[in-house]
Amino acid sequence: MSHIQVRLSQDPAPKGWSEKGPLSFDQQGAHIHIGHLDSSDALRAIRKAARMLDSTGVAKAALSDSWSFEQQWAFASSFSSPKKQDAVQWADDGNSERLQQHFDALRFTRNLINRSPEDISPEVLAEEASNWLRQLGGERVQTRVTKGEALKEAGWIGIYEVGRGSERPPVLLEVDYNPTGDDKAPVATALVGKGITFDSGGYSIKGSEGMLSMKCDMGGAATVTGAMGLAIMQGLNKRVKLFLCCAENLISGHAYKLGDILTYKNGVTVEVVNTDAEGRLVLADGLMAAGESGARTIIDAATLTGAAMVAVGTEYNALFGLDKELQQQILGYAQQEAEPTWPLPLERWHQDNCPSPYADTANSRPMKGGGAGGASNAAGFLSRFVPNDGKGWAHIDLASAFNSSATSLMPAGASGQGIRTIARALLEN
Structure with a gap:
């Protein structure tokens, strides 16, 4: 034709x-x-x-x-x-070569998000991400997978608990891109992605309409992978690590429940008051793993809250950071890459906005959408698990990641918005 x-x-x-x-x-x-x-x-x-x-x-x-x-x-x-x-x-x-590199990364990201949740289990998500990055980076890319009961043994309690209700085991994927060839080379940036391959809401179950598009809840994992691949194609010459927190949030006789208390590797205890606030539970593990890597900069991306969509709509991503200088840098990258992004409030006191009488914090507030300021409170929860009091860390809530139906500006399905901004951060930081 x-x-x-x-x-x-x-x-x-x-x-x-x-x-x-x-x-x-x-x-x-x-x-x-x-x-x-x-x-x-x-x-x-x-x-x-x-x-x-x-x-x-x-x-x-x-x-x-x-x-x-x-x-x-x-x-x-x-x-x-x-x-x-x-x-x-x-x-x-x-511009053709550069455009094609961008489009290859966009196509990978969109296709991964748009795939059926039956096709993309936690293990398959990790495998697809690993294989694509190996194709691009060759021997410079090394991977490690921790899955199922091994997560519990290693102390990655958030990913394990959220994913244990599924027959398909949860996975923590670590990808090490090291173009220096030096095993002792410092990690410039660590990326962390929420990889909930399907989100039923767990026992805080979603309605059918809200659940229909929940194959997109691994959009953060796909976005940071797409960004890393794009940066590699553009000549990334620094060591970068990627952590994907992959699980299915399903209901079964072995699923985690409301009222459960999780104890994380850093000693923080969390009461589960909403099993549909699972993204922050898995990201907590990924952020701690990123911190253990010694990375100078940590960026996480996630389809984390409906509250972010209420705040900024579906054409913007929401950006949070305790490190205001880094936040401004990433906003600058987003503007240069024509990816609409808007800052939302985050201060240290947001850590205390989900109190629990039984644990250091709850994973949300026990009300629809987590109540007022839900996106900031979720970011505050995440800030408990990053090093250096949040210096060098930024959190992107991907409000624009997915369209259930076509809009006047974008097709139905995954948008891929965010890959260019994050790739630019990898190249610049």
Whole structure:
């Protein structure tokens, strides 16, 4: 099937087209009318036109004439969909190789998130991430898997408890990318990803509508893996470690329960008041493992709270940090990479916002959504498990990770938003 030619135009849309949006057609192909919009509004118009073009049934598009890198990226990431991949031919300029690297990372991330939860068990998630990074990094990549009862023996109690209700064992994956060849080389950055391959909510069970899209709850794991792969393709020359906290949150006679008290490796005790607040329980282990690596910077990413979506919507990711300088750096990277990101409050006192009469803290508040400030309180919980009083640590709540249905700007399914920001942090920090 041939590609339709798609051009950018500074001219207004012809009469009869303008009221339909920024897209028009003629004998030469399709035209996206961006006029004299500023950069961010032009990218938004391109995304909207790409979705409109997809809705007409166009299968393939060739980008003609003069497009910037960001304009091509905006079109490709919005035009592509779970059923239509590799459907864009880049403009004939010097950006093609870099664009393809970005798109390969995006495609890996999206496809992993969009897969059926029956296909992606905790072990398969770890295996898929390991295999892809080995393909990119070769002998520079080493992996270690701890799973099932071995997690309990090693003290990774959060991943073990959340995942023990499933017949498919939970997994902690560690990936060591070390291009230096020196086993004693310091770790520049450690990435931590929430890898809940399916989230029923456990005994705090979700309704069917809320559970339908919960294959996406491993979006954090897929995003940090995609980011690491992108950075490797871009020439990452520093040692980086990746920790994926993988489990299925299911109900069974062996599942963890409300009222259980978990004792973590660092001595913190946690009362479970909501089994659907499981992401922070598994991330706690990953953050401690990242701390043990001695990494100068730790970044975690997770589809952690509905409260973040309420706060920033579904076009932004939410960013938290006790280290305000690092937080500002990552916000700068996000802006440079055209990935909308917004800071939400986090102070040390947020650690105390989920009190328990039986343990050092509860894993939430015993109310719907964790109550007011739920995203900040979740970040406060995580801050109990990072080294150096939070210096060098940032937490990304991936509010924009997944769309249950197509929007005017993005296709249905995983967005992949966040991989570019995190990859930039790996290269810069």
